[in-house]
Structure formats: C-alpha cells, structure tokens
Amino acid sequence: xxxxxxxxxGQTVLEIKDLHVEVEGREILHGVDLTIKxxxxxxLFGPNGSGKTTLLMAIMGFPRYRVTRGRIYFAGxxxxxxxxHLRAQRGIGIMFQRPPTIRGLALRxxxxxxxxxxxxxxxxAEEMNLAEFLQRDVNYGFSGGExxxxxxxQLLAQDPRLVLLxxxxxxVDMENLQLVGRAIRKLLQKDRRRTRxxxxxxxxxxxxxxxxxxxxxxxxxxxxxxxxxxxxREQLEGIRKYGFEECARCTR
Amino acid sequence: MVSPxxxxxxxKEKAMRAVDKPAPYGPDIDLSQYSCGSQECFYVExxxxxxxxxxxxxxxxxxxxxxRGRSGxxxxxxxxxxxxxxxxxxxxxxxTTEALQKYDWAWDYFWNVVQVDADKYTAxxxxxxxxxxxxxxxxxxxxxxxxxxCLYIRSPRLVQRVHNIIIAEEGSELHIITGCASDHKVDMAxxxxxxxxxxxxxxxxxxxxxxxxxxxxxxxxxxxxVVEEGGVFLSNYIVLEPVRSxxxxxxxxxxxxxxxARFNSVLVAREGVLMDVxxxxxxxxxxxxxxxVSRAITMGGTIVAxxxxxxxxxxxxxxxxxxxxxxxxxxxxxxxxxxxxxVPNVDMSHEAAVGKIAQEEIEYLMARGLSEEEATxxxxxxxxxxKIEGLPPVLEREIQRMMEISRxxxx
Ligand SMILES: Nc1ncnc2c1ncn2[C@@H]1O[C@H](COP(=O)(O)OP(=O)(O)O)[C@@H](O)[C@H]1O
Ligand SMILES: [Mg+2]
Numbered sequence: 001x002x003x004x005x006x007x008x009x010g011q012t013v014l015e016i017k018d019l020h021v022e023v024e025g026r027e028i029l030h031g032v033d034l035t036i037k038x039x040x041x042x043x044l045f046g047p048n049g050s051g052k053t054t055l056l057m058a059i060m061g062f063p064r065y066r067v068t069r070g071r072i073y074f075a076g077x078x079x080x081x082x083x084x085h086l087r088a089q090r091g092i093g094i095m096f097q098r099p100p101t102i103r104g105l106a107l108r109x110x111x112x113x114x115x116x117x118x119x120x121x122x123x124x125a126e127e128m129n130l131a132e133f134l135q136r137d138v139n140y141g142f143s144g145g146e147x148x149x150x151x152x153x154q155l156l157a158q159d160p161r162l163v164l165l166x167x168x169x170x171x172v173d174m175e176n177l178q179l180v181g182r183a184i185r186k187l188l189q190k191d192r193r194r195t196r197x198x199x200x201x202x203x204x205x206x207x208x209x210x211x212x213x214x215x216x217x218x219x220x221x222x223x224x225x226x227x228x229x230x231x232x233r234e235q236l237e238g239i240r241k242y243g244f245e246e247c248a249r250c251t252r
Numbered sequence: 253m254v255s256p257x258x259x260x261x262x263x264k265e266k267a268m269r270a271v272d273k274p275a276p277y278g279p280d281i282d283l284s285q286y287s288c289g290s291q292e293c294f295y296v297e298x299x300x301x302x303x304x305x306x307x308x309x310x311x312x313x314x315x316x317x318x319x320r321g322r323s324g325x326x327x328x329x330x331x332x333x334x335x336x337x338x339x340x341x342x343x344x345x346x347x348t349t350e351a352l353q354k355y356d357w358a359w360d361y362f363w364n365v366v367q368v369d370a371d372k373y374t375a376x377x378x379x380x381x382x383x384x385x386x387x388x389x390x391x392x393x394x395x396x397x398x399x400x401x402c403l404y405i406r407s408p409r410l411v412q413r414v415h416n417i418i419i420a421e422e423g424s425e426l427h428i429i430t431g432c433a434s435d436h437k438v439d440m441a442x443x444x445x446x447x448x449x450x451x452x453x454x455x456x457x458x459x460x461x462x463x464x465x466x467x468x469x470x471x472x473x474x475x476x477x478v479v480e481e482g483g484v485f486l487s488n489y490i491v492l493e494p495v496r497s498x499x500x501x502x503x504x505x506x507x508x509x510x511x512x513a514r515f516n517s518v519l520v521a522r523e524g525v526l527m528d529v530x531x532x533x534x535x536x537x538x539x540x541x542x543x544x545v546s547r548a549i550t551m552g553g554t555i556v557a558x559x560x561x562x563x564x565x566x567x568x569x570x571x572x573x574x575x576x577x578x579x580x581x582x583x584x585x586x587x588x589x590x591x592x593x594x595v596p597n598v599d600m601s602h603e604a605a606v607g608k609i610a611q612e613e614i615e616y617l618m619a620r621g622l623s624e625e626e627a628t629x630x631x632x633x634x635x636x637x638x639k640i641e642g643l644p645p646v647l648e649r650e651i652q653r654m655m656e657i658s659r660x661x662x663x
Contacts (some may be wrong), residue, residue: 062615062619083618083624084619085285085621085623085624088620088621089621096619100616100633102613102630103634107629113622113630154620158621
C-alpha cells in the first residue's frame, strides 16, 4: 500500500470486500464489494429495504450493524473493527437521514465540535441559510429541509475525506435543493479535478440529486447485493423506465 | 394592629405546638443531634477582609469576593452576619432581626407566605434563633447587577437557621444570587432556611440559588412567594454537589392578574444522596402563567422530582416539565407531576421523562468524532443547560458562567 500517495488522484480511498452485515440477528447485506477512488463520486440506487442505509451505517461502524464477514479498508487501513469516532477522525463523515435532537446543545456548538480547526461558523451558517438556527438546540423543531442543511453544515465543518450521504434530496423543496446541491459539490470539491482529495457515496432513491451533483459511478443494490455497477445516468434511466425489478433481472 | 411583642408571643406559641410535627416529605431529622454554637467571627466592612472563607469556595457558589458586577452583598457564617452592604441606590440589605427592629411594618412580611407551624423545621427556626437577610427593592428601582448572598457553614454539627425576607416593591426589579456552602471539614450539619418572597404589582424578582454542600449535610429550605398583579417571580435552583438529604417544596401564589412564576431546578445526585425537590404554583388570578422545569441526574443517588400546578382562575396557563437521566446503576428517580384545576377554562399541561441517555444521541456525536465518554459528557452538559428566560443579559451570562464552573467541578 502506497501510503505516501494517499490523497492523490486515482488512489483507492474506500475498499469493501465481501461485506456481510447483520442487523438484530438478520443478515441484510450478503457480500458487498465496492471500491471508491480519490476524487470519485458514487451513487447507490436500490428499492426500499434493499440495504442501502445499512451499508452506510456499516461503513461508519455503528455497533447495531454487525459485520459477520468481509472487510472494510479506508486509505489502506483495515477499519472493520474501529469505533465510529475513530473512523470520523480518520476522515469519514456521514449525513444522517433522521438525526436525533440533542437538547441543550446549540447547533453552533455542534458545528464547532465537528471541526478539528477554528472556523468562521457564522459565515458558514450564513451560506447554508442557517444563521438564525445557530443558537437553537441541534435538530430541535427543524423541518426536513433544515435538517439536511444542518447536516451538511456539520459535514462542511468536519471536512471529511469520504462523504456518506443518505438521500440528501428527500424532503427538500426546489429552493433548498439548489443549496443542498451546492453544499455537496463543495464537500466533494467539484470545482477541482486532478487535485481533488475528497470522494463520496450518495444514496439516492429518486436520482434528483444527479441534476446537481455529477457522479462517476453508479451501483444498484437489490436484496443486500450490488447487482449492477456502471454509468449512473444510464442506470437511472433504466430504473425510471423499467423499475428495479427489471434492473435486477438484467444481471441474471 | 398587634404589637411586635404580641406577634412574637403568638408565633412562639404556634411554633411550640409544631416542634414535633414531621415534614410530609423527606427523611425525618433528629434536631437534638445538632448544636447552635458557632465559632466566633467578626463583622467586616470589606468582603476582601473576610479571612474565614476560601474565595474560590465562594466563587463556586456564585459569590464574588471583589463585589464586582454586584449591586450589594450579604454574608452569613454559621449563625452570624459578617457583612452586609448595598452598593446601589434603590436596594436595601439588612439582617432580618435588624430589619424587624428598624421597621414596624417588617412584621407584616414575617411568617406570612411560609407558616411558622408548617413543620418542626420552621418551628425550630422561630424558637431557637435565626439570622438571614432582609432585601428590599424600593418602588420603581431597577438594579442591573445582581445582589449576592452567601450562607456558609464552617462549624461541624451546627444547625444553621436562616430566615430571609425579600421584597420587590411596586414596579421594581431585583436580582439575587445566593450561594450556600459548607467547609470541607464539616462532617455533618443541618441547614434550615426560610425564605419569604414578596413581589408587588409589576415588580420582578429573579432568584438563583446554588448549593455546594458536603456529603454529611442535611438541608431543609422552606420557601414561599406571593406575586401580585403583573409581577414576575423566577427561581433557579442548582444543586450539583452531594448532600446527605435535601428536601424542599416551595410554593408560589399568583394572586394578581397576569402574574408569572417560573421555577427551574437542576439536580445531580451521586451515591448516598437523597433529593426530594418540588415546586408548586397556585394560580389564583386570571391570566396568570407558570412554568416548572426540573432536570435531574442520578449517578447512583435518589431523586424525587415533584411538581404541582393548581389553576384556580380563568385563562391561566401553566406547564410542568420533569426530565430525569439515570447515568449509573443504583439509586432511583421518581417524577411526580400533578395538575389540578378548580375552574374549567385553564390551559395546563405536563411532560415527564425518565431514562438513560439515548444510544442514538451518543452515536450521532461519535459519528462527528467524539469518543463515547466525550459524547456522554456533551449530552449531560446539554441536559443540564436549562435556558432561563426573562433574565437581563448581564445576569444570564453570569449564571451561565457560574453553572459552567459548578458543572465542571461536579461532573
Ligand atoms: N435498526 C434496524 N432494526 C431492524 N431492522 C432494520 C434496521 N435497519 C434496517 N433494518 C432492516 O434491514 C433492511 C434494510 O434496511 P435499510 O438498510 O434501511 O434499507 P434501505 O435504506 O435500502 O431502504 C430492511 O428490511 C429493514 O427493515
Ligand atoms: Mg434508507
């Protein structure tokens, strides 16, 4: 493993091999392989209940999602048994779909604790249209769109190398979608190409996010297995035309 | 009008009849175990001359020895007043016995909202001598800075008896921080504290009390407030350090239209600690409102969090919130919220929740890079971070700072 080149374009950042994951005694993922290289954005399609969220949670390392077989490597290091906070410190960041409220913890302080460096939190919040939310308890009474923006604000503060996004467009209106798209592009350094150091894995049910964020590769997850990998736009077109049923069948 | 002599005789008689009357809540205390002999101490003109108490100890209870940012100070060691001084016009600070000698009318505020025969502890305060502060804001006066008061115990086996009277005259605003603390050499002692609050028309009192006792202390505050039309009474009570037992159940009576009362209490009970803490508001005039918020954490200790709202008039609005966190095995938590209405047109509600920290909150913070311990500490800090509304910004900042100091030392 060429650790020195870590961060260089084309370098493998995330490598998942034959991953089996159990939730409450039931196996949900049945052998997932996935490789994401530095600078790439991958999207993950799949019907409800196919295990998309489970895959993201397993990459983050939450104990409820138990890896029973296979390994997860991050920047060459086997992180399969690492606690979530150590994965976060290594550079993995996740956007929660339904984050809990933490009473008495202001969004401002949450944003600060995400970052390992000094930040202009006010300016960042302004950009996410969240300036008046900074003194509110994190997620307390936030609408769907506000939660997405708050999650992205936290991720921008954390500035992770690998960004995991679970349906970033769900429950977001058109106006906010622009903002959400812009933040994701920023997180993934879409304004650069060869010098890009970030990469991402985005779950999308609808595919709308592709109108805002360019993706390099798409995967279709069905019943806990990746059944197709390829051009995300073509995949989306196929899914829209024929549904996931057909999509799964085409590989047989 | 009865003369003071007559009044005293009446009170003593009533008290005599209550000397064996147990309190409805909390473990019963054998008063004969304690002495009243306090160590000798002298009055100081300047707080910095006070040698008997460690300034840092005081700071943790919110008392600043420099007197900076305060509109006056009162310090009682054991049963002796060693300092009392108002620094701003419009407020008066006296010792309670001094005030009763000085003003005949002061007797009208004496054992008026708290009954002398409420239980054996109130009776004991009356019968066996007391000190305490008499603080009064003159009509229309507004002090920006809070007054500070300190009740300190430094003699082992002492019973400290305190009787405080606090009056905010019409249209005035009064902010008080009271720190109660004891010397670490005190293995056992008893604090009996009577406090009577009078909030006149359109006046406001904010009262913040921080207790920093030691594990051998038993504490029985007995407080009451009466709030007239348009008046506001805000009480914040913070106990993060161990005591052996603590029991109080203050009552605020809202007797004038639109009066407001708010009680916040923040409690932490370690192993061996018993806290039985309630707040009661009686809303007896139209359009009054009340809020009772309690945050309790047990780390092996036992907490009973009570709350009682009684709506007796039209269009009153009141809410009660009891939230408890159990961080360790052992001990226990009991939340008893009570709502009572005697007229139909009231808006009263409560919420109570007791449990451990939600795993998903810990995981959320871990995903942001905090270890499990750091995540837990952050959630606990947030839990204790009660937003106290209605305080002037200077005081709010000061209270936040004090909370921070006592939290850091306690958790
Ligand atoms: N915390 C959980 N407890 C129990 N079952 C779960 C849990 N999370 C997911 N599952 C189950 O695992 C399967 C995959 O769920 P999920 O990963 O959320 O799918 P997706 O995100 O693709 O909709 C579903 O059958 C779901 O019911
Ligand atoms: Mg999902």
